[in-house]
Amino acid sequence: MLGLKRIAIGTSRENVAFLSRACTPYRAAAFEGQEKVEVVAGGRRLVAALNLVDDPAILPPDCLGLSQEAFSRFGLPEGTIVRLDHPHPPRSRDALQAKIEGRELDGDGYRAIIDDIAHHRYGKVEVAAFLVGCGAFMTTAETLALTRAMADVGERLEWPGAPLVVDKHCIGGIPGNRTSMIVVPIVAAHGLPMPKTSSRAITSPAGTADTMEVLANVEVGLDHMREIVAAVKGCLVWGGHVKLSPADDVLIAVERPLNIDTREQMVASILSKKKAAGSTHLVIDMPVGPSAKLRSAADAARLRKLFEHVGDAIGLNLRVTLSDGSQPVGRGIGPVLEARDVMAVLENSPTAPEDLRERSLSLAGRILEFDPALRGGAGMARARDLLESGAAMKAMRRIMELQGPPPRIATLGALQREVVADHDGRVATIDCYRLARIARLAGAPFDPGAGIDLLKKVGDPVQAGEPLYRIHAEREVEFRFACGLAAEASGYHVNGNNGNGSASALGDIH
Amino acid sequence: MLGLKRIAIGTSRENVAFLSRACTPYRAAAFEGQEKVEVVAGGRRLVAALNLVDDPAILPPDCLGLSQEAFSRFGLPEGTIVRLDHPHPPRSRDALQAKIEGRELDGDGYRAIIDDIAHHRYGKVEVAAFLVGCGAFMTTAETLALTRAMADVGERLEWPGAPLVVDKHCIGGIPGNRTSMIVVPIVAAHGLPMPKTSSRAITSPAGTADTMEVLANVEVGLDHMREIVAAVKGCLVWGGHVKLSPADDVLIAVERPLNIDTREQMVASILSKKKAAGSTHLVIDMPVGPSAKLRSAADAARLRKLFEHVGDAIGLNLRVTLSDGSQPVGRGIGPVLEARDVMAVLENSPTAPEDLRERSLSLAGRILEFDPALRGGAGMARARDLLESGAAMKAMRRIMELQGPPPRIATLGALQREVVADHDGRVATIDCYRLARIARLAGAPFDPGAGIDLLKKVGDPVQAGEPLYRIHAEREVEFRFACGLAAEASGYHVNGNNGNGSASALGDIH
Structure with a gap:
């Protein structure tokens, strides 16, 4: 009864539908109380927030518009005849209600909620309510259930034939802490598989993917990624092509502006992604300092226990290391400047920032000790050998070559x-x-x-x-x-x- | 640097700004992490969620668009040169954070939050976070602080020369419970001032304003309302012209879809509006029943205590009455059908629904007993006299006449x-x-x-x-x-x- 129209407006992660106030088949006001509609066509249903349009140049009265993201999620061509329905409550509605009211949820509850979030059946308001409800009260068992639900809803990577797949993760907050780009080539040079997927920065000045993109292409598909890891053991690619934890992407988009950064959400977010990425062994770097995410050793100890508990339960061999979070690491902050520091370390340049080098060696050493063939306590020395001998630099050059050249030549801002x-x-x-x-x-x-x-x-x-x-x-x-x-x-x-x-x-x- | 443009899209209560992805003075992506921008011109600042536009027919690259609501709030003409800034956190940011983290807030905290909400400096996500945080933990002292803050941020009505200004409120949930339209004329006929402002339905099939609009105009300005009350003691108008509790309008828009209906929010919402409307004496009707908002006498008792505590503290003389909430009241549900029932009661028709009549008489009797001149216990009999003598009907006719004819003739759906x-x-x-x-x-x-x-x-x-x-x-x-x-x-x-x-x-x- 309405023709589908793509509206060239991006509305971030929320589905938005547009309806003309002059629409006759439907009365827009009738949908206003609930602020949402369900768009129905050809067996597909999409729940969207409703915006009303008064300008026929934006949307004719006999059309139903969808924002860019909603249109591509709905997946039907323009002109498709659609009808509107009052929105059916998402399957997880009762579980969400229970969490808002401060009750404990079981695994089914978290699975239902995470499934609805990952499939964009929640608006931002419901996501915020879920996050604040979790922040108000959440048991360790619930953190585990949430982690499992988040890992299960996305894609899973497997690395057949590799008994160990290692990874590292820093909980963030310290500018310039670009150790992954040094750790991966060291570990790869040693021969342990470390298929690193990284994010782009959301609110920080650089993510590992942003900095690596100064040196090489990071938008690598899954098959290509497997080839690179088969050839050189390591890679440093953007994780966005692999939907490891699609619910997490939605949660993060709401957490950031609200400044919600609970231990439970952090653990579930990080460990669900590592599990889905097929990691078996993981080192977590937790910087502690007065302007870091963790302010005290006591804070760090509590977070560490939670990481260990959930990691054990989902079968991740996990080690937590504390590091100095009192100031930025290295000298550069921002992709080009951080890439400069990273390359100086790998090149064993005398001007390389010592703190970045030593932190990277320490982390790489911890990871290398996952290797049963390596003598206990020998990891750091092995890492230093691989760096100083140029083996790590060689591995990095090979990774850059296999990932391909960067999309553009980035130079320091003038x-x-x-x-x-x-x-x-x-x-x-x-x-x-x-x-x-x-x-x-x-x-x-x-x-x-x-x-x-x-x-x-x-x-x-x-x-x-x-x-x-x-x-x-x-x-x-x-x-x-x-x-x-x-x-x-x-x-x-x-x-x-x-x-x-x-x-x-x-x-x-x- | 950008020209202001009104975009004919209604985005409900949230401010939305539109920026072209092809915009050159600003890089849209730079604002994306925070999802918000601050629009600045001529000393005015408006915080808005950011949508990105790819269609120059909707928004040229050198323009900054604002949704209908945001444009009218900003208050500057199209073509005004505006600039964008990174959003300054709202003044209440720390208080919101504390509430999200489950801490108790003082009066200053609530004042800051309610001021930001009333002035649309929160997005829906922040509002949801505030509501869920309050739902998770809120003391009685906080409920009082919230009520005061909500009453203080809006307009205040005063009724000079009237020592008593009475009102009634039903907590809702029972279809057909249209007692106000019978109580007001009875009380007015007795001579007590009862300037009733009512809402339109948000998620229910009729509010008092919707039903009254079948019989008379309800969109009455404040001056006209005063004239009507001076002439006939009572009125039944839509409250939307008077911004008694602007923060509540924002809160309700987020509460409804989330199905948040906490006792604390209900008490603050109702009592802040009554206080701001200048009421001195108030009867609250609480229906109890298996499909009502209150399911048990124990629920009702807790809510009643909270109403009494906050009412006393803000100087409202308040009486709570419980009523049967086991089924709809009267026969009609919906404006025309409910208006029919109301008029049958006022006309003393033999077919008038007895339950609607008796509930109305009971409530009117309670209100009349606020009159010091009336003998204790005599309220109900006095109310019945005024109804059966036709005095109430006469008062209702006079109210309808002074408010003016309804905007359209409404008839029963065919x-x-x-x-x-x-x-x-x-x-x-x-x-x-x-x-x-x-x-x-x-x-x-x-x-x-x-x-x-x-x-x-x-x-x-x-x-x-x-x-x-x-x-x-x-x-x-x-x-x-x-x-x-x-x-x-x-x-x-x-x-x-x-x-x-x-x-x-x-x-x-x-």
Whole structure:
């Protein structure tokens, strides 16, 4: 009764349907109380939020519009005759209601909810309600049930013939902590399979996929990925082509703006993806520091127990390591600058950031010790050998070659400004969150050459007027955003003659 | 740098901004992580969710579009030069975070949150998070703080010279419970001021405003409302012109689809509006029944205590009465049918539904006893006098006359079908929720002539083939929706020879 029309509007992850207020077969207002409709055609049903349209140039009265994402999910061509129905409640409605009311759910409850979320049958409001309900009350058994449900709803990778498939994951929050790009070539050079899929940054200035894309193509399909791993044991690709945990993508999109970052969601998110990716052995890096996600050893211990409990229950051999999360790692923040640091380490350059190298070696050593053939405690030394001998660099070159050239040549942003100390002293603290925000505003990761180059780290002496870091940007608007934020507060705290002043100033534009 | 453009799309209560993916001054992707932007021009700032547009016919690349609601809230003409900023977190961000994490908030916290909600600085996701956080944990002191914050953020009505301003409120859920339209004229005839503002239905088949609109104009401005109350003591108008609790409108829009109906939110919602409307004395009707909002006397007692606690603290003289919520009240469900029942009671017609009359007299009696001049216990008799003498009918005629004629002549929907019993027996139960759903699908309240006419009530004997109720609709699509739902389950349970069968059948179309 209505003709289907694709509306060229992207509405993020939420399905949106458009109906003309002048529509005659249906009265838009009748659907308004519930704010949702079910679009029906050819045995398919799609639940969508309803927006009403008054402009026939956007949508004629005899059409039903779907947003870009909803249209492609519905999967029928324009012009298809569709009808509208009042939305049937999702199958998991009772389970969601129970979670909102603070009750404990069993495995069936989580399976139903995660299935509806993964198939976009929840709106953002229901997703938010689920997350807050989980945050308010969630047992360890529930965290396990959620992890299983999230791993089961997506695709599963298998690596036949490989008794060990290793992986590492950092819980995040520390800019420049790009260890995966050093760990993978070391572990691959040793001969353990490490098929690493990484995400692009969502709210941080760079994800591993963004930084790797400065050096090589990362949009690699599953078959190609298998070939690369068969040839060289490791890869560093973007995980977006493989829907390992489709529910997690939806949850994250709502968690971020709400700043929800519960231990339970984190464990379920990370472990469901690793399980679905076919990993058997996993090292988790948990940085602890005053501006990191984990502020204290006590916080870290609780999270570690939860990781271990769920990891054991789903059959992942899992080791948690704590690391220093008191300041950014390396010197660069942003894809081009981080790739520079990574390559300096792999090339054994004398200017390579030592903290990035040592953290990478430590993590690689832990992973290598999963190898039964390696003597206990020998992992770190083996990792150092593989790095210093150039074997890791060779493996990296091979991975880059097999993944193919990067989609574009990324160079450092030409717009730059130094942020300088305004008094003599010593760098006392660097706020990770603040620097990530500034780098992000500068354009990273969308402009890969944007970011921050750290010229001083914690403990370094500085003189008034000496630069603390340099902001790089590719574009005017972003450059101004970033400099504006840095001018409000640099993120550096310099102890010195001037008391506890954190003050700093913007230098001239170069 | 971008020209402002109004996009003729209604996005309900959420502000939505549209940006072309081809936009050059701003890179849309840079705003995507946070999913929101702040639109800035002439000292005004508006936070909006961001949708990306690929069709220059909807939005040229050098423009920034705003949805209908967002455009009118921003308040600047099309073509205004605007710029985009990364959104500043709302002032209440820390308080929201604390509530999400299950902590107790003080008055400042609630004031900050309610101020941001009322001014549309929250998206639906934040509103949902707030509601679920409150549902998970909320003290009585917090309920009071929330009520005060909600009352303070809106407009306040004052009724100078009236020592008593009375009101009544039913917590809802029982179709046909249209007592206000009988209580107001009785109380007005007695001489107590009762300036009743009512809502339109959101998810029910009729609100008092919808039913009153069958008889008179209800879209009355504040000055006109004062004149009517000065002349005749009472009125029955739509509350939408007076923003008594603007935050509540936003909260309700998210509560309904999530089916959140906590005691705390209900108390804050109702009492904040009554306080803001200048009421001094209030009777609250709480129907209790198996398909009502309150299922047991224990539920009712808890809710009653909370109403009394908060009512006392904000200076409302409040009485709670329990009533029978086991079945719909009167015979009609839907605006035209309910208006018919109301007028039959006011006209003292022998066919008037007795349950509607007696409930109304009981409530009116309670309200009249707020009058210090009336002897204790004499309220109900006084109410009956005013009804039976025709004084109430006279007051109602005067109210209708002063409010003006209805915007259109509403008549009973011509499409009709009877739902009949399929075995002999006696009506055991009627599901209030089910009948409300059927009436709603039939088109009520948008088609005022749509609804359900109940031909049998609980306890009535029925024979197989005898009609239980009649569905009325104005339009084909809605008629089929309603008949389809009734065919799945009628909502009637008839005990009889046929065991416990609730079965019934659809009769012929008349």
